[in-house]
Amino acid sequence: GAVVSQHPSWVICKSGTSVKxxxxxxxxQATTMFWYRxxxxxxLMLMATSNEGSKATYEQGVEKDKFLINHASLTLSTxxxxxxxxxxxxxxxxxxxxxxxxxxxxxxxTRLTVT
Amino acid sequence: AQKVxxxxxEISVVEKEDVTLDCVYETRDTTYYLFWYKQPPxxxxxxxxxxxSFDEQNEISGRYSWNFQKSTxxxxxxITASQVVDSAVYFCALPANQGGxxxxxxxxxxxxxx
Numbered sequence: 001g002a003v004v005s006q007h008p009s010w011v012i013c014k015s016g017t018s019v020k021x022x023x024x025x026x027x028x029q030a031t032t033m034f035w036y037r038x039x040x041x042x043x044l045m046l047m048a049t050s051n052e053g054s055k056a057t058y059e060q061g062v063e064k065d066k067f068l069i070n071h072a073s074l075t076l077s078t079x080x081x082x083x084x085x086x087x088x089x090x091x092x093x094x095x096x097x098x099x100x101x102x103x104x105x106x107x108x109x110t111r112l113t114v115t
Numbered sequence: 116a117q118k119v120x121x122x123x124x125e126i127s128v129v130e131k132e133d134v135t136l137d138c139v140y141e142t143r144d145t146t147y148y149l150f151w152y153k154q155p156p157x158x159x160x161x162x163x164x165x166x167x168s169f170d171e172q173n174e175i176s177g178r179y180s181w182n183f184q185k186s187t188x189x190x191x192x193x194i195t196a197s198q199v200v201d202s203a204v205y206f207c208a209l210p211a212n213q214g215g216x217x218x219x220x221x222x223x224x225x226x227x228x229x
Contacts, residue, residue: 108150
């Protein structure tokens with residue numbers, strides 16, 4: 001069965017609104033959560049890394065005030081896209097890491113469309 | 116710097132043909148992992164394999180096989196007797212550092228026609 005649960009699978013929102021995406025690790029405790037973004041016909045690019053109980057680390061070019069990440073527990077991390085714009089339309093996917101090794105599993109992704 | 120190159124953007128084959136997807140990487144690490152993932156049209160990433168750089172033996176899993184050549188920094192993926200259900204985008208990936216975040220190649224879109 002699934003080891004990572006990501007919700008919602010897809011969401012359509014209007015410009016200026018905020019959208020929250022949840023990612024849960026079901027079978028293990030995730031000390032670290034990676035959030036990736038994938039634009040159509042492109043590869044996955046890491047947006048940010050969050051560690052449970054501390055602030056997230058953002059990759060260059062990713063606005064931390066726009067993409068709010070909360071990693072309040074070892075099984076749940078959330079990504080909130082604030083004041084969404086059409087250019088934020090993308091596929092967002094999480095990947096929890098249980099230990100020091102590279103993670104094997106990803107959430108099923110959230111397809112965000114901003115109109 | 117860590118880098119993964121998948122030179123083949125798109126490949127189209129007819130069912131039952133064998134197909135090889137190329138992956139070339141660059142890494143500053145002496146030990147590392149390499150990954151392959153499948154992304155079907157529905158979007159989810161399906162883990163296929165994780166290979167430790169210590170192990171250079173080729174691996175076979177059903178119709179899938181992987182050829183790891185450390186001397187040429189390549190980790191190629193072959194699908195034997197391809198099927199329509201193999202149609203997907205395939206990504207090769209390498210950890211950016213010891214922390215676990217992945218650097219993905221550009222992906223190869225495989226189309227298997229009946």
